[in-house]
Amino acid sequence: MGPLLTTVAIGATIFGLFLALSWASRRRASQSRHRLEDALKHLFDLEYRGRHGSLASLTGALRVRDRAALDLVKRMQTQGLLVARGAEFDLTPEGERLALQVIRAHRLLERYFADEARLPLPQVHAAAERGEHHLSPDAADRLSASLGHPSVDPHGDPIPTREGFVPPAAGTPATAWPIDRLARIVHLEDEPPISYAQLVAAGIEVGQMIRIIDSSPERMVLTDGENEFRLAPAVAANIFLENAPQAPALAGALRLAELSTGQAAEILGLDDRCQGYSRRRLMDLGFTEGATIRAALTTFAGDPRAYEIRGTLVALRSEQASQVLVQPLEKAS
Amino acid sequence: MSNPNAVAVLQRAAELRATLTGQFRDETVKSIYAEAERIAGRASHHSGTARYDFDQRIDRIVTSPIFGLPIMALLLAIVFWLTVAGANVPSAMLASGFFWFEDQAAAVFTNFGAPWWVTGFIWHGVFRGLAWVISVMLPPMMIFFPLFTVLEDLGYLPRVAFNLDFLFSRAGAHGKQALTMAMGFGCNAAGIISTRVIDSPRERLVAILTNNFVPCNGRFPTLILLATIFVGPLVPSAVASIAAAGTVVGVVLIGVVVTLAVSWVLSRTVLKGQASAFTLELPPYRRPGILRILYTSIIDRTLFVLWRAVLTAAPAGAVIWLLANIFVGDVSLARHISNALNPLGHAIGLDGVILLAYIIAIPANEIVVPTLLMVYLGTGMMTDDVSLEEIKRLLVTEHGWTLLTAVNLMLFSLLHNPCATTIITMYKETLSLKWTVVGTLMPLGLAFLVTFIVASIW
Numbered sequence: 001m002g003p004l005l006t007t008v009a010i011g012a013t014i015f016g017l018f019l020a021l022s023w024a025s026r027r028r029a030s031q032s033r034h035r036l037e038d039a040l041k042h043l044f045d046l047e048y049r050g051r052h053g054s055l056a057s058l059t060g061a062l063r064v065r066d067r068a069a070l071d072l073v074k075r076m077q078t079q080g081l082l083v084a085r086g087a088e089f090d091l092t093p094e095g096e097r098l099a100l101q102v103i104r105a106h107r108l109l110e111r112y113f114a115d116e117a118r119l120p121l122p123q124v125h126a127a128a129e130r131g132e133h134h135l136s137p138d139a140a141d142r143l144s145a146s147l148g149h150p151s152v153d154p155h156g157d158p159i160p161t162r163e164g165f166v167p168p169a170a171g172t173p174a175t176a177w178p179i180d181r182l183a184r185i186v187h188l189e190d191e192p193p194i195s196y197a198q199l200v201a202a203g204i205e206v207g208q209m210i211r212i213i214d215s216s217p218e219r220m221v222l223t224d225g226e227n228e229f230r231l232a233p234a235v236a237a238n239i240f241l242e243n244a245p246q247a248p249a250l251a252g253a254l255r256l257a258e259l260s261t262g263q264a265a266e267i268l269g270l271d272d273r274c275q276g277y278s279r280r281r282l283m284d285l286g287f288t289e290g291a292t293i294r295a296a297l298t299t300f301a302g303d304p305r306a307y308e309i310r311g312t313l314v315a316l317r318s319e320q321a322s323q324v325l326v327q328p329l330e331k332a333s
Numbered sequence: 334m335s336n337p338n339a340v341a342v343l344q345r346a347a348e349l350r351a352t353l354t355g356q357f358r359d360e361t362v363k364s365i366y367a368e369a370e371r372i373a374g375r376a377s378h379h380s381g382t383a384r385y386d387f388d389q390r391i392d393r394i395v396t397s398p399i400f401g402l403p404i405m406a407l408l409l410a411i412v413f414w415l416t417v418a419g420a421n422v423p424s425a426m427l428a429s430g431f432f433w434f435e436d437q438a439a440a441v442f443t444n445f446g447a448p449w450w451v452t453g454f455i456w457h458g459v460f461r462g463l464a465w466v467i468s469v470m471l472p473p474m475m476i477f478f479p480l481f482t483v484l485e486d487l488g489y490l491p492r493v494a495f496n497l498d499f500l501f502s503r504a505g506a507h508g509k510q511a512l513t514m515a516m517g518f519g520c521n522a523a524g525i526i527s528t529r530v531i532d533s534p535r536e537r538l539v540a541i542l543t544n545n546f547v548p549c550n551g552r553f554p555t556l557i558l559l560a561t562i563f564v565g566p567l568v569p570s571a572v573a574s575i576a577a578a579g580t581v582v583g584v585v586l587i588g589v590v591v592t593l594a595v596s597w598v599l600s601r602t603v604l605k606g607q608a609s610a611f612t613l614e615l616p617p618y619r620r621p622g623i624l625r626i627l628y629t630s631i632i633d634r635t636l637f638v639l640w641r642a643v644l645t646a647a648p649a650g651a652v653i654w655l656l657a658n659i660f661v662g663d664v665s666l667a668r669h670i671s672n673a674l675n676p677l678g679h680a681i682g683l684d685g686v687i688l689l690a691y692i693i694a695i696p697a698n699e700i701v702v703p704t705l706l707m708v709y710l711g712t713g714m715m716t717d718d719v720s721l722e723e724i725k726r727l728l729v730t731e732h733g734w735t736l737l738t739a740v741n742l743m744l745f746s747l748l749h750n751p752c753a754t755t756i757i758t759m760y761k762e763t764l765s766l767k768w769t770v771v772g773t774l775m776p777l778g779l780a781f782l783v784t785f786i787v788a789s790i791w
Contacts, residue, residue, distance in 0.1 A: 116608035117535070127606060148358065149350055161347070270359070278610040281532070283362040285612060291366070296389070297615075300398035301499030304508070306615055310366075313392075313615035315495050317502055320611055 034133045037102045038062055039072055040081065043091050044099035048166070052088040100164045105135040107153035107160075108143050114154040115147070115276025122200050124154060125190050137162070147276070155196075156187030156206045156240065171240030174220065175233050179212050183241035195235045202229050207272040209244050256293065256307065256316070256324035264294040265326035274323035286310040287324055388617050395492050405493055409515065412480045416519075416550070420472035427471065431464035454654055457714040462650015462700065465715060466642050469699040470520075473550040474638065477519040478630035485512075486621035494613055504593040505600030507536035508613060510543075514592060517547040520638050521751055522758040524549075529762075535607035539596045541759060542772045545751040546592040548585065551698040555746050556581050558702060562725045563739035580743075588747050595779070603771065638754065645696030645753040650715075653693055653704055657713050667708050681781055682741035682788030684732070691745070696753045701746070737791045741784040748780035 042061040043053040058069045073089065076082040081095035091099060109128035113119045119127060135143070141162055144150070151167070152158055158167040171186040185208045190196045204210075204222075213228070214221040220236040222229045253268055269289050270279055286309055287293075296313060297306035306315040316324075394400055435456050442452040484490050490512050498508030509531045517524030524544040531537040548556060560580040565573035656667040667689060674685035690704040703715035709727055710716065719727070728734040750773050751759070760769040 113606060117606050118609050119605060123605075131606075151351070277533075277608045281610045281612050283359065285614070286366055288359070288363045288366050290363070297392055297396055297495075299396055299496055299499060300401060303502070304495065304498050304611070304613065306392075306396075306495065312617075315498070315508075315613035315615055317498070317611045 030133070035062060035064070035068075035072060036076065037098070037133055039076065040091065040095055040099035041102050041106070043082070043089060044096060044103065047091060047096075048169070052085075052090060054087050054089065058089075097164055100160045100166065101137055101140070102132055103166075104137075104144075104160045104162070105140045106132040107157055108140055108147065108150070109135065110153040110155070111147055111150045111159070111276075112143060115279075118276075118278065121154060121205075122193075122197050125193065125196075152187075152206075154206065155190045156185070157190075169240070171242050174212065174222070174236045174239040174241055175215075177212055177241045179215060182209060182211055182244040184209055184244045185239055186242045187240035189238035189240070195238055198231075198235055199238065202231070203227065204229060204239065205273060210241075253325045253327055255322040256295075256326050257305075257318040257321035259295045259326060259328065261295045261298050261305070263328060264292060265328045267291045267293055268325040268327055271323040271325060274320075278320065278323070282320070282324065285312075285314050292329070293324075293326060384617075391618060392492065392615070395489065396496055401496050405496060408484065408489070412477065412484070413518070415480060416473050416477040417553075419476045420550075423472040423475075424468050427468035428464070431468055432461075435460055435464065450658070453658060453713065454651065458654025459647050459650045461714055462646050462653060463643060465650075465703060466646035466697045466699050467639065469554065470551060470642060470697075471635070471639060474519060474523075474635045475631070477550065478523070478634045479626055481516065481519065482626045482630040482634075483621050486619060486626055488616050488618040491613060491615050495615060498613070500593065501596070502611070504596040505536075506539045506543075506593075506596040507531045507533060507611065510536065510540040510592075510596070513540045513544060514547045514589070517544045517549060519550060519634075521545050521547070521549045521755040522638050522641065523634050525755060525758045525762055526634075526637075533609045533611060535600060535604050535609035536611075538604055538607060538763065538768060539599050541762060542599060542768065542775065543592045543595050545755065545772070545776050546588045546595065546748065548588060548747055549698070551752070552746050553581070554699070555702055556584055556743055558721075558724075559739045559743050560584075562721060562728070563734075563736055567736075584743050584747055587744075591748065591779075595775075641754040641757060642697050645757075646700070649693060649696035649700065653700070653707070653715060654713070656689075656693070657707060665711070668711075671708060680788065681745070681784035682737045682791065683745065683784065684738070686732070687738075687742060687745075691749060694752070695750070698746070698752050737788065741787055744787065745780050745784050748776055748783060750774070750777040750780070 039058060039062060042058065046053050046057065055066065055069055055073070058064075058073070059066055062069065062072075064072070073082065073084070076095065077084065080092055081098065083090050083092055106128045109131045110124050113124045113127045114121060144159075144162075150159060156170070158169070160166045169187070174183075177183055185204065185206050188196065188199055188204065188206055208224055210222045210224050210229075212220065212222050215233075217233065220231050220233055222231065222236070222239075254265065256265070256267075259265055267287055267289055270282060270287065274282070291309060294308045295305055296308040297315075299305070304315045304317045305321065306313045307321070395404055438460070439452050439456040442456065443449075491509075493515075494508035494511050496508075497511040501508050501510050510528075512530065513524050513528045516527040521544050524547070525541050528537050528540040528544070531540055557577070560577040561574075564580045565577045568576045656670070657665050659666045661669055671685035671689040674688040676685075678684040678686075678688045686705060686708045689708065690701050693704050694701045700715060703717050706717055706719060706724070706727070707713075707715050709732055710719075728738075750756075756769060756773050759772045760766070763769065
């Protein structure tokens with residue numbers, strides 16, 4: 001090996017070590033900030049539900065040892081973010097303000113990941129959990145504006161305003177909802193992740209219309225008109241319901257993807273689950289209520305298909321096409 | 334925001350916004366469309382549907398299960414054949430013209446008593462580098478881009494995207510990536526610019542970051558040369574040219590597979606958080622406008638790309654000349670560096686000279702082979718005034734190239750980092766240093782990894 005290469009190799013190694021060290025120290029600093037922000041969020045969450053934080057709840061929520069939680073509490077006290085009343089912790093107004101900033105960032109990011117990036121819902125929380133610590137209040141404002149100032153996150157949790165106003169939690173838990181009364185799901189509690197994952201896996205979503213068919217201490221049975229969901233009451237308690245608005249007349253409605261090739265239909269609207277970028281694209285292309293659409297072309301793979309709408313051809317994958325609700329027209333020919 | 338009125342207005346707006354229901358945007362779009370429909374209904378009237386039916390008939394043929402793919406393959410093959418066959422002669426003419434000019438100019442300089450290194454640097458370095466890139470690059474682009482633009486203008490290309498979307502949707506990419514890839518055969522920088530047609534941010538980034546995996550026409554000569562010299566002789570001479578052509582097609586197919594695989598990985602890892610939606614408009618067929626085609630293909634594509642290439646090729650020519658003509662001890666700087674790179678080169682089945690050629694050729698891949706030959710021959714300037722037999726003897730007998738070297742060089746050429754023009758374009762299109770770095774280093778790492786694995790299991 002030539003001396004040139006040796007010199008270069010040694011130089012690169014030293015430079016690499018230097019980079020690694022500075023990265024590690026920066027990482028440690030940011031980790032402790034993240035932990036503090038997570039603690040603020042946890043304590044605020046408890047207060048929002050009328051409870052109080054404690055050392056035990058902190059160690060549980062942050063998954064840290066008692067020692068670390070104690071250090072954290074001390075730090076928050078000296079920074080004037082927290083006051084201890086006996087074994088209970090409460091946030092100071094300053095602590096609440098910071099907590100709301102983090103929560104606002106978290107819920108806006110959830111909206112972004114769900115609507116714009118179209119991440120599967122179970123992944124949205126974790127992605128926002130990472131991003132929330134890196135979104136400044138100004139960046140959060142810009143994000144909020146670009147999303148059209150959403151008021152709730154994809155789970156139905158209210159998004160705090162910049163000024164720190166949080167609308168009260170909406171909805172009644174499904175466990176306290178009367179049997180057989182039509183309800184709209186307004187909120188799915190995303191903590192603990194296990195029961196949230198169970199709800200998502202069952203196909204339960206915010207905005208869905210459901211009825212409770214049967215309720216016993218062991219089991220609750222819900223239906224959306226097509227499927228029945230059997231849930232443990234502890235899991236069902238994470239579903240929050242409100243009185244349903246008048247159900248739109250969707251009888252006989254099809255999803256666009258179900259239309260057979262050559263068939264014409266009238267668009268009834270877009271599915272509520274289709275939000276953000278996808279929704280804007282479809283609206284831009286003229287997929288609005290009342291427009292006439294015809295399934296015109298299909299590829300040999302069956303997907304995507306091209307639809308004729310407003311005199312143009314637009315190809316959609318079945319994933320997008322199933323978010324458009326249509327009413328088939330009588331065949332004219 | 335010191336104006337009290339402004340503050341009050343904003344506050345009022347925020348209050349009102351809170352009272353809006355979620356559907357007001359839908360209502361807005363609906364009313365805009367209703368208004369547009371009303372105006373259009375008053376201002377225009379339709380006479381018959383003949384044109385539309387005609388379009389429909391063509392659509393049914395070009396997207397049909399039986400004819401769809403063959404038509405597409407045939408059209409693309411014609412475009413490529415015209416490009417390759419048509420570019421040879423003008424390329425050779427341009428090159429001989431430029432090099433004649435170079436000789437004359439150098440002679441004039443010498444006559445006027447300019448020191449040899451001034452003449453060498455300006456004419457055999459900077460000018461030769463420029464001339465080389467222009468004569469290899471310009472003719473194929475002048476043919477490929479107009480042909481491609483004709484297909485685009487006809488409205489056929491969106492149908493290709495429609496036909497091939499099933500492949501790309503599985504890779505988490507957009508069907509229109511088929512078009513940006515096809516464009517990449519002409520030039521990766523132009524391919525990256527053409528990703529503007531992909532309206533979904535995530536799929537567009539996927540297309541930008543993977544465009545480099547289709548070989549551009551600056552890299553085709555290297556592939557063809559290697560296939561002719563190394564793969565051709567492996568089979569009976571009657572089918573040698575077919576085997577060579579098959580090898581080039583095989584390399585291209587590897588590129589397509591790598592594109593899909595890398596797209597799949599990218600869209601599931603680093604690009605997961607980017608916005609995405611799939612829609613594809615299939616515009617009506619149109620008669621191509623000749624002037625517009627000439628304008629977009631020559632001004633927007635060819636000259637644009639050529640200008641950036643010129644900006645990077647001139648300094649490359651200068652560097653090559655300096656490396657070949659500065660001697661430390663008895664050995665040129667180029668030799669010193671290639672000797673130092675030898676261990677790394679051998680580890681991936683290549684050698685130091687090849688790596689050096691690729692480092693120098695970052696500005697433009699057209700100069701890889703001339704630079705290689707220059708260093709091997711020990712001449713002071715880029716050269717390819719050598720017959721195929723001579724090149725083969727030089728590479729195999731004198732410098733120990735084997736089939737492995739050829740295969741790995743083809744793979745390296747296919748996968749390695751994009752050229753400087755493409756890197757600059759990547760930055761201009763994404764305006765993100767991060768994605769530019771990813772788009773540069775990811776292919777380079779992949780190239781080293783693949784060639785290393787091939788060399789290890791050979």
